[in-house]
Amino acid sequence: MSRLAVTEKIIAQKVEKGLQWKDIAEKVGASKEWVTAACLGQMTLTEAQATTVAQIFDLSDSERKWLMQVPYKGSLPTEIPTDPLIYRLYELVNVYGTTIKELIHEEFGDGIMSAIDFDMDIQREHHQDGDRVKITMNGKFLPYKEY
Amino acid sequence: MSRLAVTEKIIAQKVEKGLQWKDIAEKVGASKEWVTAACLGQMTLTEAQATTVAQIFDLSDSERKWLMQVPYKGSLPTEIPTDPLIYRLYELVNVYGTTIKELIHEEFGDGIMSAIDFDMDIQREHHQDGDRVKITMNGKFLPYKEY
Amino acid sequence: MSRLAVTEKIIAQKVEKGLQWKDIAEKVGASKEWVTAACLGQMTLTEAQATTVAQIFDLSDSERKWLMQVPYKGSLPTEIPTDPLIYRLYELVNVYGTTIKELIHEEFGDGIMSAIDFDMDIQREHHQDGDRVKITMNGKFLPYKEY
Amino acid sequence: MSRLAVTEKIIAQKVEKGLQWKDIAEKVGASKEWVTAACLGQMTLTEAQATTVAQIFDLSDSERKWLMQVPYKGSLPTEIPTDPLIYRLYELVNVYGTTIKELIHEEFGDGIMSAIDFDMDIQREHHQDGDRVKITMNGKFLPYKEY
Amino acid sequence: MSRLAVTEKIIAQKVEKGLQWKDIAEKVGASKEWVTAACLGQMTLTEAQATTVAQIFDLSDSERKWLMQVPYKGSLPTEIPTDPLIYRLYELVNVYGTTIKELIHEEFGDGIMSAIDFDMDIQREHHQDGDRVKITMNGKFLPYKEY
Amino acid sequence: MSRLAVTEKIIAQKVEKGLQWKDIAEKVGASKEWVTAACLGQMTLTEAQATTVAQIFDLSDSERKWLMQVPYKGSLPTEIPTDPLIYRLYELVNVYGTTIKELIHEEFGDGIMSAIDFDMDIQREHHQDGDRVKITMNGKFLPYKEY
Amino acid sequence: MSRLAVTEKIIAQKVEKGLQWKDIAEKVGASKEWVTAACLGQMTLTEAQATTVAQIFDLSDSERKWLMQVPYKGSLPTEIPTDPLIYRLYELVNVYGTTIKELIHEEFGDGIMSAIDFDMDIQREHHQDGDRVKITMNGKFLPYKEY
């Protein structure tokens, strides 16, 4: 058994039971973005969270313990994603990568936006020409340290 | 001569003259995100915009014409970026890619967030534990069409 | 169980039962191009369509539910296809890619042909020197947005 | 000097002179698809065609001779295109590749659609929800030979 | 079950029974080159041929049906073959590729040697300094079409 | 200066002067296959051959000396060739690689066909349905040695 | 001109003048590790530091300005380093990567060691069996944030 096996069981159970991530997140008591990432094997749950998730997806005690392990992260099967939705995100990094770099450095100087002290929010934005997806990424700026 | 050569000249001139993207954007009359991307060779300028940009960076008439050509897009030298700031964006796609996919599909059904009918906003968010970078991505949802 | 497992079962059942995609498409009530793509794990079926497909291929109820999930798309095992028929399509992208880009931009300006708001038609064209394959791709033009 | 250098000169001259591919094609006397591909270094011109193209782009006699050489074909700088317009074509191969394979084999048996005895047509299709790009690919079916 | 599984069974049965490809080819009634390729999952058999092959290798009826399906072609596990015999063929393409291209174009003009309307013959050639392998490849020349 | 630079000069001179490989080969006094490979930087010439080649292509004395150096072999810019003619050869290795391996081993036992003690012949074969390209590869069989 | 060109000039000047990094660092007034990284194009200098570095290496005013630009980071020409000294570091990541991950998570929980709020020290350690290299890496622990 491994964390990957637990992730696959969670996904299969979600299809079988017809669950929604936002309902699962509400039961776990955290944002839908973080809870989905955790259930997909990218975050570490506390014992209380793991117990809730185990009940939702009928996990065994061994499977529940895996949820509390720090996972080997990375959710995509190829270096460049083949799935069109995920590829669009990669395309944005490719097309806008140097732009984002220039503008963050112009505002903050040398450093990075943390991908760890980070949160994300995904919302539907109603629009007359067709609704829009709004993804807000928010990470602490970490300046390079001179020594 | 090529669009890439024009981009390299723009960057060199910007260093030489000590310019700021936000000031350049104001003169061009569009957002700093779009103008920076355009100057870095990812977007196509109108004649009026190209003339403004050519004046700012002392471009020749031939160089100015290249700014109005649709460029071959893609701003990074390697498939997986080596620069730490840009890699953090790739890491987010890698760690959160399946999460974003699940949540957009849960809300909208099968389809993608457009990377074309798209805008982006980068802001500094003041915070007592250290300021934060806030990137908002906003793209039209495009549903897969059955036929 | 996963969507991939359902796709493999569908393919095995099709061989076993000796079915034709055009007959399956007729029963499902959509084009042969879309239905084949859906059965091969690239599109999402409605409940009614999934029920029809499940009957055709003797799928279990769990398998039927997977057909209504948005799949992780991408149907090829390698970045550059090894199969000669599919490679010819990749070769066309490689040889004609910049040509198609130039001509679409000349006609429409900067933007893309959507691969989402898109349909495709494959026909046999009779010809005295040997019949021909005619593939018509039709996608909405999406202009890049300035902001 | 090489064919690549001639292609780069043609592109630079086209920007400088503000020419259109469809006008160039008319002067050459062939389709805009074929002429663009030829000017971009993918096809071989006859002496008469090369003379016309040389006049349009102010090519030297040596450069004109290169247009009549069979080129080393392949127009893209990376295996997976980074340009969004060209990537969408690659995405279609990735998502629909197995579908196209199944349907051509169902209709014709084992074999391929030729990418050599092939022509292509790109048209604008007016549509009330936004105009569409229509690409028609037409290639001879070549059956695998048993021996 | 899949075509790959049938190929693996055929190979295992051939080892177990100690068969020779030339004898199998004779029973099938086609060349040893084509029959071996077909048994290794690269060609499509007719019903009669499939029945013969199924008898030779003790295949089940389902396995026999897979032999009549057009396979996803490509017989090597890596892009560059590791096996020394097969690598030598790849080395020949690498060392002589541009030479073959030049000489075919000098003789025929722009176009390709078909790999579909193609046959191959492998013979032992006796020689006093050690016997030689003689591979003859014979494919129709397909000229690029102007349109 | 390097061997590559000499190869590029030879190719440019051939285009400029409108020469044919078969005529060049005749003057050098070896087969057109070997001479073309040598001029394209894959083989080593003797002093006499180099002098002839230098005269044909107006090479300097330094350039002539490079022709007598053993080159770093390999004539293709990418691992998988993008040029359609050369790709067809790679495709043959991919589709028929295991077949060729099986049949050579069946006839000769374990070993390889030499790509060094090797010659190649390329001929046009007239045929009523369209002329054919016939490539004959002939290499010494080298058995694996037990020790 | 670009930052890369400045880095190359610095390296060439260092060879020409026979300078030592530790002496350069002393003049700049920071650690030898940070100053070397900055001179090799990985860190951003202040105006005072850039002026010192420009004097040491005879840089022009334009070159000096590049030192104050945030560079595109990444100092190696290939994904897997070919240089034996640098490969040994990559090997350590490869062999000990999961070990380091396990032990940091055991001590700190889920999170990372910062490569930004980070310093490094390289020392010679005298030892009777041969001196040793001692590299100390010291980075802030950044815990993953739940939200």
Add this chain to the structure above:
Amino acid sequence: MSRLAVTEKIIAQKVEKGLQWKDIAEKVGASKEWVTAACLGQMTLTEAQATTVAQIFDLSDSERKWLMQVPYKGSLPTEIPTDPLIYRLYELVNVYGTTIKELIHEEFGDGIMSAIDFDMDIQREHHQDGDRVKITMNGKFLPYKEY
């Protein structure tokens, strides 16, 4: 059975039993860094160590024997690690690789830091702004030998 299977069993047992690497290391009688690497399949254990490890993780006698075999080393599933913690180490090699190379050569001359005659120590360093990870790598300098 293989060493990899034993490693996977050890990891699963550790999760199941809720063990800590530092306690396991203490029982084995070596550093936590070396013991963790050994349990993760990167080092070779003595018979006494293997017996202790086998008792801790309930290994069979065959599994115990595998621990005494020299393993095929390398603990990461991809060339460039996707896991954020491990990627940071790779990033350090990428950003600081040439710096470390320069400084070791300046101090020691041409040679490498051994990754074999090597030890490593990972410690928590308390700090008021957040605790820090301190990794000390210590390897013998091996000079290149002239001959």
Add this chain to the structure above:
Amino acid sequence: MSRLAVTEKIIAQKVEKGLQWKDIAEKVGASKEWVTAACLGQMTLTEAQATTVAQIFDLSDSERKWLMQVPYKGSLPTEIPTDPLIYRLYELVNVYGTTIKELIHEEFGDGIMSAIDFDMDIQREHHQDGDRVKITMNGKFLPYKEY
């Protein structure tokens, strides 16, 4: 069943029984280098050798037959080896590759050292500063043939 499965069984049996390659080689009656390579799936055994090997490792009759099949050669899981011992050999090819090429060509002219008509010997060499590994590779020189 496949040759790979037999190789894996041989390795597992060797661990289980605690055998040594040199003892196995002695029983088979060939060098330890060749016998080890053969048992690891890289060489073809005669019937007598296969029978001996089958007895040593308790192989079934089907498994024994696989030892007499010519294997698909190549023993490493990645293009660039991750194992430190094997990587050192790859590093030698990388660092010394052009040197070996120059020296062999200086001595022999254009051609290669055969990897087929080849033998290898691995010995311990006692030395007061620590014992040394001595690998002697011996292959027939094969000159390129002019034709």
Add this chain to the structure above:
Amino acid sequence: MSRLAVTEKIIAQKVEKGLQWKDIAEKVGASKEWVTAACLGQMTLTEAQATTVAQIFDLSDSERKWLMQVPYKGSLPTEIPTDPLIYRLYELVNVYGTTIKELIHEEFGDGIMSAIDFDMDIQREHHQDGDRVKITMNGKFLPYKEY
């Protein structure tokens, strides 16, 4: 200027002057293997050696200084060599890699053969069936250290 430029000049001068590596090595006073590697940019020369080499190849004083710098090692343009002579060495690593690993571990235990404390000898071995190349590699065994 860079070490690579010096290497290219050395190679060009060697062709121009018609020198032999063994004669150069004799003047430098070290083995032909080490001197060739040093001249090809893989080793570091002392001042005396650099002066000799500079005289032989007419190097400038700046070029001479580069010979005393520790180079960024790695002499091949691709990960897998395309040159047939060098590929054969890579093939030996690929086919015999696990064999060499097994036999060194059987004799020495866990550790590696050093590629740093290493020397190499290349000799012609006369043989009636054709002369042979004999490469002897000799490196110190470095045992993995427990800590």
